[in-house]
Structure formats: structure tokens, C-alpha cells
Amino acid sequence: MNFLNFKTRLFVYIGMFGSGKTELAINTAIDLRKQVSRVALVDIDVISPYFRSRDERKFLKTKGIEVIAPPGVLSHADLPIITAQMSGYISNPDYFTVADVGGNEDGATVLGSIKPFLDSTSKSVFFVINTLRPFSTTLEEIVKNIQKISKSGKIKINYLVCNTNIGSETNGDNIRKGEEIVRKVSEYLEIPVAFTVVKDGIEYSGKFPVFKLKRYLSNLW
Amino acid sequence: MTKKAYIEIDSERCKGCGLCINACPQHVIRFSEKFNNKGYHYAELHDPENKCIGCAFCYNMCPDVCIVVHRLVKEESKV
Amino acid sequence: MDSTIDKIIAKMPKSLSGKEFTYCPGCHHGIVHRLIAEVIDELGIAGKTLMVAPVGCSVFAYEFFDLDGTVAPHGRAPAVATGMKRAMPDRIVFTYQGDGDLASIGTAEIVHAANRGENITTIFINNAVYGMTGGQMAPTTLLGQKTTTTPYGRSAKANGYPIRMSEMLATLEGSAYVERVMVTTPQNVIKAKRAIKKAFEVQIKNLGFSMVEVLSTCPTNWGLTPIEAMKWLEEKMTKQYPLGIYVDRTKEAE
């Protein structure tokens, strides 16, 4: 996947809770960094208490990626914090920036507060879909989710991403069925599918371009 | 005077608070000189002149639901 | 020939169990119990009414009614009633609470039950003192009133002001009907019954939260005879707690 083809310098991942935005954001940042020198990952997830981009700050630093999240101990606080730095990186033309937004309409709401910064820059907004997650299994459910999140985030969605998976047990059949549903959503809403996410180790080719994903956020075991 | 109404007081249930006596417009209830098993001077009807009108004021004020109110009514003539 | 028949016009209502009340002589709890039972009988709802008794002097209230019933933790009756009503919306659920229960430890529960417009009925007995625990200050104790924890009389500076629950709850949009009554005279008793009946009818019609606050005596802890206590209530308590309907949203709701 060549992210430069999207002709944009701000990549925003939104979607339902647990659809895989964070993992995708980390992978995108790492991929981008292979081609450009200044990459930032802005963690604006005000919803999840654990498994956020900020948890991988140290690791990403070794990859040459700046992680923008609330500083120090506050990053583990149970508080929805948006720092000035975040909006700065979003609109900084020197950086390629990946924004990881919290799940559901509640997670997207925060985008409204930084709308001027988002609007001041060229961006691509990706809506991540995992059809094997609750409330996201049918065309009707997904369309409703997209409309709700787009509205609460006051943001237009440019691409869909098919991220159908059940973690370690995902197989090609799962992904194929997911692509079928996402294709219908794409036709219904007239939003193109950017790519299908396929975990490293699974051989798959289907309807859409494939983005090979490595798992960085891991459990302790 | 003919008897129009009367009350029955459950003397064992009565706690002798006197609210019925206080409420009675005809002054036909009094404390008994006797004690009940709880040791209270219970309320009793003392109505030698048949003054009770069956207004149920006593019933309404009794905090222990000790009182049954009777009225003696003329039987309606059957058609 | 004139013949008379002996007609019983007033006796113990069916919804009372007949168990002897545990209250002190002259205590108004008994009058209010009887009124609730009469209302339940008249509305024909005994078979579908659930009662939530409080902690306080009326902790045994669930025993005095021939209804399915329980006792809530101190102050939590509105939450317990909420759980019952949400589980069985077609049943009639009422709480019976004193001033310590409702106006002190259970303020959060009553405020939020009312604010949700929880379709339950609350009968609130306000006698300005903690009865069960032995005459301590209640949130509704009058300024200057002596209790075992305000031996010099309640002072606003040390203990705050007597709280007016009916007025407070009436401000909440979920409260459909709130009235304050007293039972010091037969006329007042009849008015109180009318209020209680209305409160249950509000629930039957699904109009929202309803509460009747009954100003009551506590001869034992006030240190007055039952008759003196009623005079004290009428003279002193009604000044702080005026009688009347504080909110009636039943017309707009219907």
C-alpha cells in the first residue's frame, strides 16, 4: 500500500468502537515513515482506557514516529484530554500525520472541537469497518453507523476500509464475506473502498487493494 | 331518643391515645376505668342517650383501626 | 311496620393484615396506613400492588398490609421501587418513607426517582424527628426544636434549615403530583385520603411520579400528649410546611 497515492498529508481513521483503528493508524504511520521523514501519530482517542496508540509511544519513537498524546502521567488518566499540540500537528504542513480517533459517535464528537484545524489542511478520512464486530454486521447497521459518526464528527468520509477480522483466528473466508458487505455499503453510500486489511501471514487477494497489517498492540501473552 | 348508630371498639387493640374521644362531636366516647391487657385505659362508648350519629369521626382519627361504625338505617320499602 | 337494619359503614379495610401496629399511642402512622389500605381497596388494586417499606418506625409496615412487600435499605425505597416497577410496569408500586429515610439518607434516591418521572407513588411521613432511633434531629426538625442531638434546639448555623421536600420535588418535571396534607382532624383525614387516592390514580394512569407528604405527630419523642402533639403540629409545623398541592401536572399529562 502506498499511502502517498492518496495525495494527502493527513490520514484520519474513524469508525466504530473496536473496529481496528489504532492498529491501522500505527501501521499506516510506520508505512509512511518508510517514504517520508516526518511522520506524526496523533492519538485523539478520548474513549478507550487501554490499548491506545499512546501505549506504543516508545516503540514508535524507535521507528522515527512522533506520537502526540497527553503528556506523561496524564496519558493514563481517565480524562478526555485534547492538547494544543494535537491540533498543531494536524495542521502542520511539514508533517505527514495519522490521526487515531476514538470509537463510535462519542469518539468522533471530539473532532468538532478541532474542526478549524482539520479544515485548514488537505485530508483523507477513512471509515474502518469490521463486519465481525457487534452492531456492524449488516448493510443497514453499517450505513447507520457511518451516518451517525459522520454527523457527530462533523466530517465527510472519503474512503471505507474493510477490516473484517476475528483476531488471531481470521481466515480468508471471513475477509471475503466482509468485503462483500463493505462493497454493498460502498455502492449504497457512493464512498469508495480504499483497501482491505489483511493480517500478515494470511494469503488473500480479493476485490480491493490489500494492506498487509502487522500486529503491534499485543496482549501480554 | 331512638338509637341511630353505635360503634364497637376493639378494646384489646386500643392504645388509649384518646384521639377518638377528642374527635367525637357528640361526646359519647370516654376512657374506660378498666385496663386492657396492654395496660391501657381503653376507649369505650358511653351513650346512654343514644346520641351517636355514626359520623365515623372516631374511626377516621383512630390510629389503630380499632373502631367499627354501625348505622341503624330504615329498611327501604320494597316495591 | 318500620324495621331497621344494622349497617356497618366503617371498619378495618381488607388490605390491612389486621396485625396490631407497633406504633406508640396517638402516632399518625396508623391513620395513614388505614387510608392507604382503603384507597387500595377502593381502587381494586390489592392483587397487583407491591409495597416497599422503609427503615424507621414504619420498618414493619410491610407486615401490616395484606400485600406483597419488602423492606428497602434505609433511604433506598425509591430505588427498590424503581427496580420493581421497571421489572413489572403493570404492577402498582408504592413506597412508604419517613423523614430521615426520604429527606436525609435517601435524598439522592427520591430526587432521581421523581426526576425520572418514575411511575411510582411515595407516601412520605414527616414528623420532624427521628422516631425509631430515639428522637434525634431529622432534616425536617424545626429551628429551635429540641431533639436528643439538638439539646439546645436546632440552630440554622450548626444544622442548616428544615428541608421542604414537597416544594423541592415539585420543581422536577418528572413529578406529576405532589401534595402536603395532615391528619389532625376528621376533615383533614378525608382530605388526606383524597390526596393519596389521587396519587395512586396518577400511577394507574402512568402519568409519572406522585407523592403525598403527611405531616404527622410523634407524641413520644416530642414529649407531648397525642392531643397536644396535634396542636403543636397545626401551630408550628404547618408554618414551616404549608399544606397544599405543590404540583399537579396530571392535566397536561393526560
Next chain:
Amino acid sequence: MKMLFKGSEAIAEAAIRAGCRLYFGYPITPQSELTEYMSRRLPEVDGTFLQAESEVATVNMMYGASCTGKRVMTSTSSPGFSLMMEGVSYMAGAELPAVFVNVVRGGPGLGDIQPAQSDYFQATKGGGHGDYRMIVLAPHTIQESVDLMNLAFDLADKYRMLVTILADGMLGQMMEPVEFPEMRDPNGVPKKDWALTGASDHEPRKVTSFNIDPYGLEEMNLRYQATYKKVVENEIRYEEVNTKDADIIIAAYGTMARIVKTTIHLAEKEGIKVGLFRPITLWPFPYKQINKLADTVENVLTVEMSYGQMLEDVKLGVNGKAKTPFYGRSGGVVPTPTEVLEAVKKVMVGDLNG
């Protein structure tokens, strides 16, 4: 069909499948997803979701709902569970069934929002006042959380007891593939002959924890104890992994046991045979079973995300037959598999004694 679920969501869905249609709760991290899931899902199945004004109100709403004989649950995290203790005690006394989920976080006090196991004492030894017990189930995977949910409601109904699912933030937040059992008909749940439903078809019923007569209250307590005895006799559950011919046995539950399962593999590579004893019921605790295991090893190492709470039950079970060293982290710090292996090695060379 398998789907990808967060632990919190999976527990919520499993409760609905078990016939629970009544949820009362108050948001608290790290389990708010469970509350949110219920708020979204229950209306779809004609259930009732109510966000209470506090945990104190929550547990009392459960009390009221349980009085009517219907299945009811809540979920919370440590500080919230502390607030519920009043109602827990009243419900235990009134013999009201209900299911609690405690997604434990670091404590005491406000603590933090990271995973911990420091509510073991509170869950298994009381927390509320009075001589009561509640059944405590400790899943270690999301699939197991789902499977135990059905059991939790069944046990609650069968014994008229409270059941707690003791999870932790890690289990609540992580995502795994999971398969759900069939949806059970909430009306198919056995009718309760004690429930308050209105005395139209029965003598008036009273549900209460109250009895002012000491002999009467003692009698009630004896009845509770008889129930608890039956639970001890019939409901103990545990898992043993690799315990045969093990060099050392580790006792761990929940997330910690999950970590130990990785430690077992790490240890194998170094030629150490580590066995795992994992209580699934923390109350009733499998004392007899661990006592039997203690015959086979020199050391039973307890590993916890707390400072030695389950350790006390392990000691009671082992009863001096083996040494009972301990390793734990707390405050939201989760020991890694390697860290546990280090502890194992220390025990084996006698540097960590118990």
C-alpha cells in the same frame, strides 16, 4: 459464527443470551463499554436498561427487580462495587438472586484505571456486613466469561444467591474471537414461588432480610449457611494445566492465570515443568483439590495482581503440605510471563520463600 468482541461487550451479550432483560448500572472505567453495550442492545430485545444516579441506587434497583423474580444484573469496577456493598448485604439477607460483574481496577481508594485483582478479599470474604457468602466466578478468557455468564444466572436462581463475575480491566478491554450460546427465552426461566408479583394468586409474600427476633434471625442465618454448604459441596470449579509431575505448581486466577499459561511454555524451553492450578470458583474455593496437589510438589507459588489475597486461601488449602511462596504486582501493573518465570526460578533456588 465467531465474532470479535471486547470482554466487556461479550459479558453483556452473554447475559442477554442467558435471559437477562434488566440492567441497572452507573458508568465507571474500565467497564463502561458493558454499560454502553447494554444501553444499545437491551432495547432491541425489549429489555430494560437504566442508568442509575449512583451505584448505591443501582444495587437497590436490582434488589427491587430481583424481588419480582426476574433475572437482573449490573456491572461496575472496584470503587463502584464498594458503593454497592450495602445492597449486596441486603440482597444476600433477603436471598435475592442477581449477577454482578466487577471489572477490577487498581486500588485502594480512587486508585487508577489499570487492571488489578485486589478486590479478591472483598468479593470472597464479604465486603458487606453480616454472615453472608456470594458465589465468585473468575474467567480467564473472553470465551470463558461468556460461558460462565449462563452458569452465573443459573446458580443465582438455583441457590437464591448473588453471583459475582470477578474480571479485571485487561479481560474487560481486550478483544478476542468468541462464540455465543443460543438465546434463552427470558420467560423460560423457572418461576419463583417466592417472587413479589402481586398477591392476586397467592398469599401475600414478604421478601426481607429483617427479623428483630434474635432466634428468628439465627434461624434465617442457619438457612443461609445450609445453602452455602450445598454450594461448597456441588459447585466448586477449577482447572489444572500441566500439574502431573510438575516441578512447581503456580496458583493463579483470571488474567494472571492467562499469563501463567505463557510462562508454562517459556519454562518448558528452559527445562522447568510448571503446573497451573486455576480456581474458577474463588468462592467456594477448591481447598481440597489444591491440598491434594500439594502432596506432589515442594512449592505452590501463588501469583496475583495484588499483594497476596488469594494466597491466604491457597495456604488454607495447602495446609502446610508444601511451601507457599508468593509473587505479585499491584496498582495496575501486570506481571509479564517472563517476570513470573523469574519468580519461579527464584523459588526453585530458594531465593523466594513462603
